Amino acid sequence: MFRLWARIFKDNHMLQDTCIADSSADTRTHKVFRALDEICLRFDLSRPIWLDTSISDFKRHGKVRFTQDNFVESIDFDYLEIHVIEED
Numbered sequence: 001m002f003r004l005w006a007r008i009f010k011d012n013h014m015l016q017d018t019c020i021a022d023s024s025a026d027t028r029t030h031k032v033f034r035a036l037d038e039i040c041l042r043f044d045l046s047r048p049i050w051l052d053t054s055i056s057d058f059k060r061h062g063k064v065r066f067t068q069d070n071f072v073e074s075i076d077f078d079y080l081e082i083h084v085i086e087e088d
Helices: 028-043 052-061
Strands: 002-010 013-022 062-068 078-084
Touching: 002 028, 013 028, 013 078, 052 078
Parallel strands: none
Antiparallel strands: 002 013, 002 078, 062 078
16 A cells, blocks of 8 residues: 655644555556645645655655745645655
């Protein structure tokens, strides 16, 4: 089972969170992108852009924060954080 936890923060307070589970036999990358698409649908967000620092942080820690720099549209929160909490 693969699970990804997403949280939206503003002023160091968590506003929303959700957990996405995926039990398919796909690659980790496909699971992450599908989960991120589902998160964006649930939170009504545009899809964030993966910058080099975002990719590096995610590879190293299994966690990444998407700030305003990662979004084309304006956001009304400080950051969206995604974190892999369980992997196959």
